[in-house]
Amino acid sequence: MKSYKYEIFTSVIEDQIRNRILSHGQRLPSVREIKSKYHLSTSSVQSGFDDLMMKGLVESHPRSGYFVAYSTDNNGSQLKTDLPEVVRDPVFAENVMLTSARNKPSEVSSFNAAAPGDLLIPQKLILRTMQEVIREKGAALLRYYPSNGLPELRMQISNQMAAHGCLFNPEELIITDGALQALTIALGAVTQPGDIIAVESPCVFSVLEAVTNLGLKTIEIPVHYQNGFDTDYLNKVCRSNDIHAIVVTPNFNNPTGIAMTDFAKKDLLEVATRFQIPVLENDIYGDLYFGEKRPRCIKSFDHSGLVMTYSSFSKTLAPGIRLGWLDTGRFYSRSEKARFALGRSVSPVYQELMLKLLQGNSYNRHLRSFRKKLNLQAAELLNALRKNFPEDSYFHPPQGGYSIWGRLAEGTDMKAFFDYCDRNRILFTPGNTFSLTEEYAHHFRIVFADRITPESLVLLENAGRKAKELSALKRK
Secondary structure, eight states, rough: OOTTHHHHHHHHHHHHHHHHSSOOTTTOOOOHHHHHTOOOOHHHHHHHHHHHTTTTTTEEETTTEEEOOOTTTTTTTTOOOOOOOOOBBOOHHHHHHHHHHTTTTSOOOOOOOOOOTTTOOOEEEEHHHHHHHHHHHHHGGOOOOOOOOOOOHHHHHHHHHHTOOOOOGGGGGEESSSSHHHHHHHHHHOOOOTTTEEEEEOOOOOHHEEEEEEEEEEEEEEEEETTTEHHHHHHHHHSSSSSSEEOOOBBTTTTTTTTTOOHHHHHHHHOOOOOOOOOOOOOOOOOOOOSSSSSOOGGGGOOOOOOEEEEETTTTTTTTTTOOEEOOGHHHHOOOOOOTTOSSOHHHHHHHHHHHHHHHHHHHHHHHHHHHHHHHHHHHHHHHHHSSSSTTTTEEEBSSSSSSEEEOOOOHHHHHHHHHHTTTTTTOOOGGGGGGGSSTTEEEEEESSSOOOHHHHHHHHHHHHHHHHHHHHHHH
């Protein structure tokens, strides 16, 4: 990602705010003071403060200067940690309705589709490269490809991940029809119907759906804002239940946008190793980080082959590119059988497309630009949410990925809120779709993967006004 001169001071201020050295309402050094201390021009300092305001960290008070805009000590800033240790047989008909009803196209904007919007998809790059592939490969694209994927593509993916400290054996890699198929293969390789698996809570609905289709039972493990997946709770669960797999998204959990710390990742792997439980690691958002460097995968700490990591290019390029991969670790033989049962081969066109993109620099250039756009959109959306919703609401700033996790205060009539949003085409995803419990009834997910427009900001303002009305009613 391109660096800017102003980052010499904005990184310091951002760090102090996030680490609570600077608190809500505290006045920041003036433009003149920053200029003098860091030897910057007025325009560079101004651009730096603009960037901090876009991130929702700083606000401007006319004729008074710049101040810290919000506090990380918000009373609503903790997810519940008292989930009951209950084995659940997923039943999700209502959640299917809640998600599918919100997948209808909108004329204005969408806050529920966790995939790049049309304006953020690199259409020219994809279509130009696809045309080159068709010209070069011709009729060969109409034949079966190797069932586990092109060897050259598996090597390129391995090289891509190795650059981030995650070492795969290309011979243990399987190319799949997207991340969901990769998860299905991994689950099929290490579980049998009726087995219990541990999933994160909140958890993306597609994982719960895959688990249900395979006849598995679940125990939900809380995700916390500070460290992510609760490894202490996992350890407790593993002592009292026969857990056959752990499914986790350590880098930018959907819906919260939380990334586990390296310490927590190592701790999770230690628990899994002690009980010899396979870890199914979803790294689909790993490349969409907002910080200076890509977070590490759990796989990068694994030396026993117990971790199976999977991902897809549908979140980083375009949702229609159904091409993913699964590193099978020690479970290659069983995974290969499960893969073959789901179909003969993945689309040759998509395999050749991704091979060509990964062989050059175009994919990584796209990622740098895409991350920058997502980061700016997340900041703009956070600003709008904090400005328009009740003060006792909470919106967690994501560290990467696509989504912001929001919560309205206890006692708010959420049915009335979601009914209003549905009638006005404000497409949030209700919190209850991310769990088999009722723990997240007052939560909702807001996605910033589509271009934010003046019209979409008006929708947020209207939703916030309705939330304020409902908040006033609960106090009466």
